[in-house]
Amino acid sequence: MSKDTIGSSPMVTSALIEPEPSVCPRHCVDCHLRQSDGFAPVSASELAFVEALRNGRVRIKAGGEIIAEQKPGGKLFTLYAGWAFRYKSLSDGRRQILNFLLPGDFIGLQGQFADGATHGVEAVTEVALCVFARDSLRDLFREYPNLGYDLTWLAAREESLVDENLLTAGRRNATERVAMLLIHLYRRAQRVGLVQDDSVAFPLNQQHIADALGLSLVHTNKTLRRLRKLGLHQIEDGRLRLVNPKALVRIADYYDRPLRRAPLI
Amino acid sequence: MSKDTIGSSPMVTSALIEPEPSVCPRHCVDCHLRQSDGFAPVSASELAFVEALRNGRVRIKAGGEIIAEQKPGGKLFTLYAGWAFRYKSLSDGRRQILNFLLPGDFIGLQGQFADGATHGVEAVTEVALCVFARDSLRDLFREYPNLGYDLTWLAAREESLVDENLLTAGRRNATERVAMLLIHLYRRAQRVGLVQDDSVAFPLNQQHIADALGLSLVHTNKTLRRLRKLGLHQIEDGRLRLVNPKALVRIADYYDRPLRRAPLI
């Protein structure tokens, strides 16, 4: 039954397979992400400006806190490698994962602007981050309007992801929710070049999935299992493979969007 | 029982009471909203720029479509008066309201940037809107970085509202959801000056509430009724009054945030 289990030491496995360097390179020109198809090219001067703006490079271990839920403000990050998630929780401990963050995602805009909105960011795997000072934004908008535009682009995209997750939590049933999560994460990962051999390193455990979908752990387990037995997907050795993507798309009522290249700050 | 009903011709009632002009004034200097406490002041030149950018002023009737769900891109708006909502739906008709829009909210950023994200915007009451051309954004960012910054602020705030709604739909039970919606909308309305005499014109019907909370119409009705019988709130003649706000806050596990003044584009 070992091949039937989910997430058994996904960390280790994915670390073995993960092709990305675990630290963000010293110079942005060498950034692995920028060489990927998924990201829009920037001018040399913009790149230099971003690098100058960058305040540091950080690694945080799996499960570590990137932004504490109760401390607003603080720093801004670009996720360079690894998976993370944004979440909010109620005072009795119930937790809702708002969105998963993949390489290239910008972190901290909400806390920066919104009125002390309390939402935390936690690392799923070990992550590598580029750090920016909180007050560097004004400069960015002033000196490189295009980058400001890009930042708004990123904010709007992040919101549209949360929109989708809200539709999922509010109006899809358990089966549809799980199917949606699988196909949606797969597509996002694919976009940033994480898919290899028709599969992607999948570091989430069932509690993550439950918290993202607004389901209980037990029911998430039973639903995942049902979908797997139907031959729709497979999670093995910490990697996700969509065995029958069309069926997943149909169940989830998922729409593939035309994807523009994302800006990268 | 008439005083027990909800939303009986809310439109008419709110039209009688609503103090705002039903059309956005010709010049932004005369904008009612800007005179309110809730919004941040801007420089004269910025104001002039915004007015120049403005492409028109529109009114749309209650129930009318501001942005069609299937047509991305298009125009940008600032909601000047009235209530609206953003929504997404599944192909079988299930609908999720993502967020309600109140005066001062900026509309269309998501569709502008995100990859053809399909989400519609519909008027709840008759609404007055300022219209901006879709390609005017680049100019805005280039010529007035501060306004670009404000736009990102608005995008981030809108997202944090959706975050909150996702927490609600995903992790609160029906009673908590309804309490949350009532207190949250009341506070937002209060912020833009819509509260008078301890009550606010409340144009939503129970279907709106159900679609926003991810509940069925029937269960929404029963939950609302229970809260009313407990003396927590009152919806009468199309106006909402929080009879026991502290209890609502406790039930919903709601946190009042320190509110900065919002920018207004």
Place this chain on the structure above:
DNA sequence: CGGTAGATTGAGAGTCCTCAAGCTCTGTGG
């Protein structure tokens, strides 16, 4: 006065949740 929109209510059926154990795999210490 019939027709429509919206609010209410009751009843029965389901989906999803909680509780309670097991099970597997991994890492650790003796």
Place this chain on the structure above:
DNA sequence: CCACAGAGCTTGAGGACTCTCAATCTACCG
């Protein structure tokens, strides 16, 4: 090399929360 503990996955059972179906009722409109 084995026992033990911990994290994460599975399963079964009973119950709670929500949903769907079906009517009824009120207010308002032409």
